[in-house]
Amino acid sequence: MEVDLDPGLSGDLELPPDAAGVVVFAHGSGSSRHSPRNRAVAAALQRAGLGTLLMDLLTPAEEALDARRGELRFDIGLLARRLVGAVRWLAGEPATGALPVGCFGASTGAGAALVAAAEHPDGIAAVVSRGGRPDLAGDALQRVTAPTLLIVGGEDRVVLDLNRRALERITAEKRLAVVPGATHLFEEPGALEQVARLAGDWFRSRLAG
Numbered sequence: 001m002e003v004d005l006d007p008g009l010s011g012d013l014e015l016p017p018d019a020a021g022v023v024v025f026a027h028g029s030g031s032s033r034h035s036p037r038n039r040a041v042a043a044a045l046q047r048a049g050l051g052t053l054l055m056d057l058l059t060p061a062e063e064a065l066d067a068r069r070g071e072l073r074f075d076i077g078l079l080a081r082r083l084v085g086a087v088r089w090l091a092g093e094p095a096t097g098a099l100p101v102g103c104f105g106a107s108t109g110a111g112a113a114l115v116a117a118a119e120h121p122d123g124i125a126a127v128v129s130r131g132g133r134p135d136l137a138g139d140a141l142q143r144v145t146a147p148t149l150l151i152v153g154g155e156d157r158v159v160l161d162l163n164r165r166a167l168e169r170i171t172a173e174k175r176l177a178v179v180p181g182a183t184h185l186f187e188e189p190g191a192l193e194q195v196a197r198l199a200g201d202w203f204r205s206r207l208a209g
Contacts, residue, residue, distance in 0.1 A: 003053075005089055009082065011055035013096075014046055021100040021125070021207035022051035023199075024086050026079065026109030026116075037185065037192060038106060041130070044196035050203055051099065053090065057082050057109070076136050079112035080119060087116070087123040100207040102126040102146075104199060110150075111136030118143035126206035128199045131159060131184050134166035141166055147173040149202040151195050153182030175202075 003013045012033055015022070023045055025038050033054040042052040057079045083103060090096040103124055105113030110132020117124040118140035127148045134141065134150060148170055152160045160178065167176050177198050182191040 005055060005086055007085075008059045009056050009086075011053050011086065013051070013053045014042070015051040015095060016046050016049055018049065019051040019099060020049050020204060021102060022053060022090055022096050023102045023104050023128075023203055024083060024090070025052065025054045026057060026083055026103060026105040026113045027054075027107075035106070037130075038104070040192055041104065041196045041199060044193075045200055045203065048200040048204060050200070050207070051096065053086060055082075055086055057112070074108060074136075076108065076111045076115055076138075079109065080115035083112055083116040084120045084123070087120060091123065100125040102128065102203045102207055104128045104130065104203075105132050106130045108133050108136060110134050114144055114148070115140045117146040117148075121145045126203055128202055129163070130195050130199070131156060131186065133159070133162060134170075135162045137166070141169040142171055144170055145172050147202070147206045149175050149177060149198065151177045151179065151198055153184060153186055153191065154178050154180045155182060156184040159184060 001013050003011050027035050033056050103113035110129035114137035117127050124146050127146050129150045150163045152163045179194050186192045
């Protein structure tokens with residue numbers, strides 16, 4: 001179901017019967033809510049009994065500007081504010097207001113998800129990063145209280161090193177999960193399925209708690 005979010009943003013909300021929570025997806029640089037990888041993970045979470053909200057982090061005008069300059073996709077503060085706005089929107093909707101919320105971030109979206117979790121600790125109960133850049137959250141990492149899972153491909157060596165360094169700065173419950181043989185986009189056979197399984201287990205246990 002397509003929904004309208006402020007300010008002028010759109011999202012796709014799916015709620016399975018008796019959903020145990022809702023996961024907001026923060027896509028990576030240059031991507032959108034139509035990312036096939038995020039949609040594949042979202043479908044797996046839905047089958048596991050979790051709602052999902054895949055949203056655009058930029059308005060159409062901002063996306064057009066970003067396509068030329070490539071700046072807004074790295075504005076972590078802006079993206080984090082958009083995520084917090086989406087979490088607050090979910091809290092105000094009758095169908096989702098009572099459900100705990102998690103954030104799933106990919107690439108630069110992971111940095112935004114962690115900043116959002118630091119700024120809105122009462123609204124975000126868990127975070128998962130897929131091939132993300134948690135290092136872009138900077139000093140906010142030390143203020144994150146939500147249980148955080150970082151998933152990285154074993155062959156994505158530069159990003160794996162950045163995730164290891166970021167993990168040291170997170171003081172909340174945390175885990176680094178390395179998918180053997182996977183590269184940055186998890187295009188190898190079975191790699192994305194492992195991401196979905198890891199994310200589903202993390203969200204089900206932490207949102208239920």
